[in-house]
Structures are given as C-alpha cells and as structure tokens.
Amino acid sequence: MTMISQDAAAPLVADEAGGLHRRSLPARFLDFIRHQPLGTVGIVMVGIVLVAGIGADWIAPYDPTANDFAAMMQSPSWAHLLGTDQFGRDILSRIIYGARTALIVGLSTAMIGGAGGLLLGVASAYFGGRLDLLVQRALDVLMAFPLIIMALAVVAAFGTGVRNVIIALTIPLIPRCARVVRSSALAIREVPYVDAARACGFSHSRIILRHMVPNVVAPFLIVVTAAVGQAILAEAALSYLGLGVQEPVPDWGLMLQGGAEEYAVTAPWIAIFPGLAIMLAVFGVNIFGDALRDALDPKLRER
Amino acid sequence: MKPAEPAASSAPLLEVKGLRKHFPISEGLLIGRKIGEVKAVDGVDFTIRRGETLGLVGESGCGKTTTGRCILRLERPTAGEIRYNGLDIATLKGRPLLELRRRIQVIFQDPYSSLNPRMKVGQIIAEPIRAHGIERDRARRAARVHELLSVCDLDPAFADRYPHEMSGGQRQRVGIARALALEPEFIVCDEAVSALDVSIQAQIINLLEDLRERFHLTYLFIAHDLSVVRHICHRVAVMYLGRIVELADCDQLFDNPQHPYTQALLAAVPVPDPEVERRRAFRPLVGEVPSTINPPSGCTFHPRCPIAVSACRQARPELRELRPRHWVACGQVDWPFERHEFAGIRSPPKRAVPPPPNKEAGTQQHEQNGRIRWDRGLGCRRLVLLRR
Numbered sequence: 277m278t279m280i281s282q283d284a285a286a287p288l289v290a291d292e293a294g295g296l297h298r299r300s301l302p303a304r305f306l307d308f309i310r311h312q313p314l315g316t317v318g319i320v321m322v323g324i325v326l327v328a329g330i331g332a333d334w335i336a337p338y339d340p341t342a343n344d345f346a347a348m349m350q351s352p353s354w355a356h357l358l359g360t361d362q363f364g365r366d367i368l369s370r371i372i373y374g375a376r377t378a379l380i381v382g383l384s385t386a387m388i389g390g391a392g393g394l395l396l397g398v399a400s401a402y403f404g405g406r407l408d409l410l411v412q413r414a415l416d417v418l419m420a421f422p423l424i425i426m427a428l429a430v431v432a433a434f435g436t437g438v439r440n441v442i443i444a445l446t447i448p449l450i451p452r453c454a455r456v457v458r459s460s461a462l463a464i465r466e467v468p469y470v471d472a473a474r475a476c477g478f479s480h481s482r483i484i485l486r487h488m489v490p491n492v493v494a495p496f497l498i499v500v501t502a503a504v505g506q507a508i509l510a511e512a513a514l515s516y517l518g519l520g521v522q523e524p525v526p527d528w529g530l531m532l533q534g535g536a537e538e539y540a541v542t543a544p545w546i547a548i549f550p551g552l553a554i555m556l557a558v559f560g561v562n563i564f565g566d567a568l569r570d571a572l573d574p575k576l577r578e579r
Numbered sequence: 580m581k582p583a584e585p586a587a588s589s590a591p592l593l594e595v596k597g598l599r600k601h602f603p604i605s606e607g608l609l610i611g612r613k614i615g616e617v618k619a620v621d622g623v624d625f626t627i628r629r630g631e632t633l634g635l636v637g638e639s640g641c642g643k644t645t646t647g648r649c650i651l652r653l654e655r656p657t658a659g660e661i662r663y664n665g666l667d668i669a670t671l672k673g674r675p676l677l678e679l680r681r682r683i684q685v686i687f688q689d690p691y692s693s694l695n696p697r698m699k700v701g702q703i704i705a706e707p708i709r710a711h712g713i714e715r716d717r718a719r720r721a722a723r724v725h726e727l728l729s730v731c732d733l734d735p736a737f738a739d740r741y742p743h744e745m746s747g748g749q750r751q752r753v754g755i756a757r758a759l760a761l762e763p764e765f766i767v768c769d770e771a772v773s774a775l776d777v778s779i780q781a782q783i784i785n786l787l788e789d790l791r792e793r794f795h796l797t798y799l800f801i802a803h804d805l806s807v808v809r810h811i812c813h814r815v816a817v818m819y820l821g822r823i824v825e826l827a828d829c830d831q832l833f834d835n836p837q838h839p840y841t842q843a844l845l846a847a848v849p850v851p852d853p854e855v856e857r858r859r860a861f862r863p864l865v866g867e868v869p870s871t872i873n874p875p876s877g878c879t880f881h882p883r884c885p886i887a888v889s890a891c892r893q894a895r896p897e898l899r900e901l902r903p904r905h906w907v908a909c910g911q912v913d914w915p916f917e918r919h920e921f922a923g924i925r926s927p928p929k930r931a932v933p934p935p936p937n938k939e940a941g942t943q944q945h946e947q948n949g950r951i952r953w954d955r956g957l958g959c960r961r962l963v964l965l966r967r
Contacts, residue, residue, distance in 0.1 A: 468693040472754075475651050476707040476761065477680030486706070490697040 308571060315567020321560025328375035338366035340373040340526040349543045359545040361531070362538070367545065371553045373526035378508045378557060381441055385507040389446040390500040393453025398488050400454065401461035402480070412458070415451035423448045423510060431519045441520045445507045456499045460492040494569050501565025505558035512554050528554050591626040591662075592765060592797050593650065598623040598659035598669075600645050604872070618871050619645040621821035623659070624898060629764075632791065632798040634812030634829070636805060636844070640868065642821040643801045647767045650799065651685050652676060663765070681711060684758035688770035690750035694742040700753050701738030704728070707760045727756040730793075732786060748779035755786065765797045772807060784811055805848050809833055814904075817841045820879040821871060823898060827905040837907045839884050878910070886911045 309316045328335060337357075338344075344364035352359045358367040400411040421429070423445075430444035464470060465488070473483045512529030514520030521527040528550045536547035600620040603613045620642040627633045635643045648654045650661055652668060661669045668679055687693035694703055704724045714720045725735035731752040742750055751771070758766055768787065772780040784807060790796060802808050808815055809829060816826040817840065825838040836842045843864045850856050866883045869875050875882050881891040888911065896910045 468687040468689060469695045471648075471653055472685065472687065472693055472757065473695075473706075474653055475680060475683075475685045476710065476757075477677045478706070478710050482710060486698075487695055491695070493697075 308567075312567040312570065314563050315570070318560050318562070318564030318567055321556055322564045325375050325379060325557050325560065328372045329379040330376075332373045332376050336366075336369040336372045338369040340365060340370045341524045349539060349546070351543070352545055358549045359543070361536075361546050362534075362543075367531070367549050370526040370531060371528065371549060374528040374531065374550065374553065375557070377438065377521055377525060377527045378511065378554075380438060381445065381511040382504040382508040382561070384442050385445040385449060386500050386504040388442070389449030389503060390453055390496070392446075393450045393455075393499075394457050394489065394492075394496055395484075396450065397454035397457030398461045398484050398492060401458045401465055402484055402488060404465070408458075411454075415454055418448065418451040419455070421448065423506070424513060427510060427514055428517075428519060431514065436519055436522055438521055438525075441511055441514055444514070445510055449503050449507070453496070453499050453503065456495050457492050460495050461488055464488050464491050493572060497565055497569045497572070501561055501568070504565075505561045508554065508558055508561075590629065592629040592631075592664060593627040593799075594660070594662040595623055595625050595646075595650070596660040596662070598646065598649060598661060599657045600642075600649055600654055601657045615872050618821050618874060620649065620656075621871075621874070623818070623821070623823055625816050625823060625826060627765075627797055627799060629797055630791070630795060631814065632800050632812045634808040634815040635799060635801045635818060636803060636808055636815060637818035638803065638844075638868065640871070641818040642871075643818050644769055646818070647685075647769050647799060647801050651683060651767055652679065677711075681761045682763055683765045683767065684761060684763040685767045685769060686751075686754050686758050686771040689774050690747050690754055691742075691774075693754050694750055694757075696742055698741075699738065700728075700740050700742065700745070703742070703753060704738070704756050704760050707757065711761060713761070723760075724756075727759055728753075730759065730790070731756045747775055748782065751775060751779075751783055752786070755783075755790070759790065759794070762794070763796070765799070767799045767801065769801045770803070771800070773802065773804060780807065787811065805833075805845065817844065820869065820874055822879065822908065823906075824880065824908045825906065826898065831905055835905075837901060837905070837912045838880075838909050839886055839912075840880050878908075880909075884911075 342365065344360065344366075346364065347356065347360050348364040349362055350356055350360045350364075356366050356368065358371065360366055361370075396411060396415075400408045418426070426448040427441075427444040430447060431440055434440040434443060470483065470487055473487045478486075508528075511520055512527070512532070515527050515529030516533050518533070520529060523530060531550035532547055536550070540547055598620055599618070599622055601616040601618050604615045604617065605613050623642070623646055625633065635646060637643050645654065649656045649669075652671065656669045659669060660667050663679065663682070666675075668676075671679055694700075698706070701721065701724050704727055705720050708714050708720055708723060714723055721738070724738050728735045728737055733749060733752050733756070737745065737749070737753070742753065745753070771787070772783050775783060787798070788811065791798060798811075800808065800812055812829045814827065815829050815832045816823045817832070817838065818824070819840050825832065825836065825841045827835075832841065833845065836845050864883050865885075869879065869882065875892075877893050878884070878887070878891045878896050881887040884891065890910060894910070896908045898906045898908045901907050901912070
C-alpha cells in the first residue's frame with residue numbers, strides 16, 4: 277500500500293524534479309553563484325585569465341615585445357598601469373599575453389595527461405590481474421622522478437619551446453592521475469552496478485566509459501584542475517630556468533627572470549606583478565575545480 | 580498464496596553438475612605463488628525446470644551467491660558443467676556468451692549500489708536495449724522504457740529521475756525493470772528482497788510472482804530468509820560450506836527436513852508465539868562454521884553434527900534421493916522418514932529412543948548451551964552457542 281500511494285503521488289513530484297533539471301541556463305547559473313560563492317570567485321579568476329589569453333590582441337594596451345627605451349623601468353603610472361621593465365616593455369601587456377602561453381600549456385597538459393591517466397587508471401583497475409600489475413609498476417618508475425627533474429630531462433632531450441614544454445609536463449602527469457583514478461576505480465569495480473552492466477553483456481569499453489569513468493570524475497577533476505595549476509607553475513619554473521619558452525615570447529616565468537632579479541629592490545613591480553599573476557591563476561583554477569566537482573555530482577546538485 | 584507449480588514433466592532449463600569455484604590465495608609480488616584456495620563452491624548439482632522457482636538457502640559464506648554468479652558467468656567456474664537449454668555455458672566466450680546474457684539476468688540485493696548513480700532511470704533501463712541493438716529508434720526505445728516501468732508498477736515519469744531521488748522499493752523495481760529489458764527467460768534473484776523493509780518485501784515478492792507468470796520466467800531465488808523462501812519457491816536447496824546438503828520440494832523440506840543441518844536451520848527460525856517459543860526444546864548446533872580454505876574431511880558437517888559417527892569423517896556423502904524428489908547428502912539419515920517437530924536436532928542414534936521432550940530439561944539445556952539472539956545476517960533469531 278505504501279508503494280501504491282507513493283506511486284500515485286509520483287507524477288507531480290517527477291514533473292517538478294524534471295522541470296528543475298530543465299531550467300534555463302541563466303537560472304542555473306544564478307543557482308550556482310548562490311550555492312558556490314567561492315567557486316564563483318574561482319570562475320571569475322579563471323574567466324579573467326581566459327579573456328586575457330584569448331583577447332590579448334585587443335585588450336593589451338601595448339605591443340608586448342616592443343621596446344621603449346624612453347620609458348625603461350618606469351613605476352606604475354596612468355601610461356603604464358603596471359610599470360615597465362628594463363627594456364621599456366609594458367608589464368601589463370606582457371602579463372596579458374603571458375596568460376595565453378600559460379593557458380595553452382596548462383590546458384593542453386591537463387587535457388592530454390588527464391585523459392591518458394584517466395583511461396589508464398580505470399582500465400588498469402577494471403581488467404586487474406597481470407595487466408594491472410605491469411601498468412602500476414611502469415607508473416611507479418615514472419613516479420620515481422620528481423616533476424621538475426622529469427621535465428628537465430624531456431626538455432634536454434627534445435629541446436625547448438612551447439610544444440616540448442607541454443610534452444615534458446604531460447608525461448609526469450599521467451602516472452599521478454592514473455594512480456588516483458585507479459584507487460577509486462578499484463572501489464567502483466566491486467559495486468553491483470558494474471556487475472549488472474557485465475551481466476547485461478556490455479562491451480568493456482562501454483562499461484569503462486559509461487559506468488566507471490563517470491563515477492571516478494570527482495577525484496579526477498580535483499587532480500586535473502590541480503594539474504592545470506601545477507602545469508602553469510612548472511612551466512613558469514622551466515621558463516625561469518631558461519629551459520621553457522624562449523624570449524621574446526611573453527611568458528610569466530620568463531618575466532621573473534633577468535631584470536626581475538636584478539632590479540628586485542629598485543623596481544620591484546617587475547617581479548611582483550607576474551608573480552601575482554601566476555599565484556592568482558593557480559589559485560583560481562584550484563577553487564574552480566572544487567566547485568566544478570560539486571556541480572557535476574547529481575547527488576549534490578540542488579533538487 | 581502458493582504459486583502454481585509448473586508441470587512436472589517440463590524439461591530442465593538449467594542443469595548444474597559438479598560446479599566448483601575455488602578462489603586462489605596467492606602470495607608474492609610479480610609472480611603470484613598459490614598458497615591455498617577458498618573452496619567457495621565445491622561440487623554443486625541441481626536442475627531447474629522451466630517456469631520453476633528454486634530457492635537456494637544457507638548461512639553467509641556458504642557459497643550460494645557464488646553459485647549464482649557462476650550461472651550468470653560473472654565468475655568463471657573452476658570446474659563443472661552449467662547446462663542451459665542443453666548448452667554448456669560454463670566455458671562460453673565471445674558472441675555466444677553475449678547471446679546468453681540476453682537470456683539470463685540478475686536482480687541484486689542492494690537497491691542502492693546496483694544502479695549507476697550518474698545515470699537517469701530511463702537511461703539505466705534503455706541501455707541494455709540499446710547496447711544489444713534491439714531497438715535503434717529513440718522514441719520507440721523511450722516507449723519501451725515507459726512500458727517496462729509500468730510493468731514494474733512505477734510511474735513512467737520516473738524515467739527522468741536519478742536513482743538517489745527514489746526510495747529503496749522504487750529502486751528495486753527499477754532494478755527489476757532493467758533485468759526485464761532484455762526479455763530474459765531466467766533470472767537470478769540474489770537476495771533480491773533482503774535489503775528492503777518487510778512491508779516493501781511483500782510487494783516486491785508479489786511483483787516477482789506476477790512477472791514469473793506473465794513472462795514465463797524461471798527464478799533461482801538466493802535468500803537467507805526462510806519465510807520468504809517458503810512463500811515463493813517450488814523447490815529449495817540448502818547449502819552448507821559450498822555443497823548442497825538437502826534438496827526437496829518446498830513444503831516437503833520445511834515439513835520434513837532430513838539433514839541435521841536443515842533441521843538446525845529450521846529450528847533456528849523463531850515461532851511467532853512467545854509461549855511456544857519458551858516451550859521449545861533446543862539442541863543447539865555446536866561450534867563455528869569451519870573455514871572453506873581447509874574444510875573438514877569427509878562430510879564437512881561432521882564436527883558440528885549431533886548424529887555423526889566415525890564413518891562421517893572418512894567419506895563425503897553424495898546427494899541421495901531418499902524419496903522421490905527429496906535428496907539428502909547424509910549417510911546417517913535413512914528411510915523411513917520420521918516427522919519431526921521443530922524441536923531442533925535429532926538426538927544421537929546411540930540412544931534407541933530419544934528422551935521424551937521434557938519442558939524443564941529443554942529450557943535448562945538451552946540456557947546451558949547458548950542464548951538466542953537476533954541475527955541480522957540471518958534475518959531471524961538464532962542460537963548463539965557457548966562451547967560445551
């Protein structure tokens with residue numbers, strides 16, 4: 277009887293729930309802001325970096341590579357909002373263009389490395405046995421190298437430049453991502469809905485992609501968004517060491533090199549502003565990732 | 580009401596012969612060295628006729644779920660035959676296995692973890708239909724999902740919901756709808772109602788019965804709740820340590836249990852009358868369930884059996900048909916049948932005549948040997964034993 281009365285009441289509830297799921301985009305966005313204030317801050321920060329990176333050509337007030345020897349090492353002013361460096365290049369413009377480099381490196385590293393790690397981790401857990409053992413030992417070997425050492429070795433082998441920096445940062449990301457994903461996938465593997473999927477005769481790829489991957493998304497997103505931040509940071513480090521992006525390409529890591537060190541006392545803005553840009557971009561990406569994880573979980577979604 | 584029994588002449592749909600599933604216990608990092616094995620299922624034989632419901636009962640760890648998983652081919656049996664419609668499915672691979680998956684489906688115990696939380700109910704039910712290419716047209720597939728939901732007494736509007744937005748009973752109905760999506764002939768109900776409230780249990784059982792008649796289904800009903808089994812099953816097999824110890828028609832098994840283990844199991848079921856309950860004389864089982872890694876020699880039940888003799892330690896008793904359709908794996912019980920009260924275990928045969936059931940003595944004995952406690956795993960009251 278309980279069941280029947282529930283069922284009788286169901287259409288109303290279902291319509292309501294169904295209606296909620298189909299709400300307009302602005303309404304859902306407002307919902308998000310209300311429930312994820314910190315996430316909104318993250319979105320705004322990531323948005324600023326995105327806009328700067330994509331629209332650099334229109335936003336930047338100066339050419340980032342143009343030297344102006346009449347205005348070298350100027351402190352922030354109305355003409356140069358964030359000042360100029362030792363060659364008279366506008367720091368704001370260089371930061372805006374630097375966002376483009378940071379985004380290209382950060383996003384492609386996270387996407388390629390994340391996708392590789394995700395598939396490797398879930399497949400390793402799903403098939404188990406000897407394959408799992410071999411994959412895990414291979415990843416152990418990769419994990420044994422610290423990120424920056426690994427990246428240095430790759431850059432030393434392939435040479436500098438944006439593409440090689442991406443390769444150098446992707447390789448160490450794959451095992452880190454695969455390890456985290458595998459541990460959650462191992463738990464998912466034992467859950468009856470995976471057995472149910474096997475009993476239904478689904479293919480391995482369908483079970484992995486439709487049933488296991490969506491359920492390891494939460495830890496995966498955390499790792500991947502952290503990886504975007506980490507990649508931006510590591511890229512800056514490589515460039516600072518002179519092994520990443522090369523002059524005159526505008527890049528945050530490069531901006532910390534050379535003049536920034538030399539004139540840290542007399543012209544601190546040369547070092548402070550690119551450093552702030554790196555810090556805020558990494559921070560924004562991280563809190564954005566947290567909010568994204570919550571937003572994608574149907575259980576945490578507002579009903 | 581008791582379900583109508585299928586015609587006795589109908590052919591067996593499923594025949595299990597000598598089914599074994601041993602899980603290796605290995606040691607070592609790269610090259611595992613086998614140091615032992617868990618004999619989860621160790622030689623199980625039974626048949627299920629088309630349209631029949633066979634109950635598989637036993638305590639936790641006796642191998643009933645593993646038996647079900649072997650039939651579903653979620654596990655690869657170590658040895659033995661599983662003949663489905665005459666075809667041995669124990670070693671099936673590739674395409675034929677895929678075809679088999681459409682015939683044999685499963686309903687799981689836990690309605691919370693058996694549905695993918697990231698998929699809507701409609702997707703969950705539609706997925707098997709889509710994956711097997713049964714219905715490629717989206718609208719017709721949606722119609723089929725709605726039909727399946729109505730068959731399981733759910734509002735079709737539930738298709739738009741996520742599983743976590745539903746109650747346990749509703750989710751179990753979704754699990755049943757998914758199992759029906761491929762139009763199977765045979766369904767393994769693995770503790771399908773154990774996780775539900777008693778009131779919901781009854782509804783789901785009635786639904787299962789209706790579906791069996793409507794779609795001519797055959798069930799293997801794995802359970803530990805004996806009252807549910809008695810209600811729904813035509814025949815019942817009792818398992819102990821990976822083997823079947825008794826198999827008989829449902830009423831026959833409950834009214835006239837022969838194997839000492841079956842008798843102990845039935846005696847542990849409480850009588851819903853405190854007066855009767857107080858007067859019942861118990862001869863509780865002694866000891867613990869032995870390990871399946873290193874089971875006792877001969878009859879695996881002998882260390883706990885009140886009627887064991889030295890021969891029980893030597894040879895393992897095979898299932899014998901003591902009376903038509905009543906199989907027992909025990910060398911000590913024999914024709915003619917005695918009708919036993921629910922009085923626990925029979926007295927050892929050394930005494931020619933069992934002592935008359937003495938109320939006082941019975942109560943004392945039971946106080947000396949153990950206490951009755953609620954057993955959550957078994958879903959009923961059970962004797963908690965103190966060693967003698």
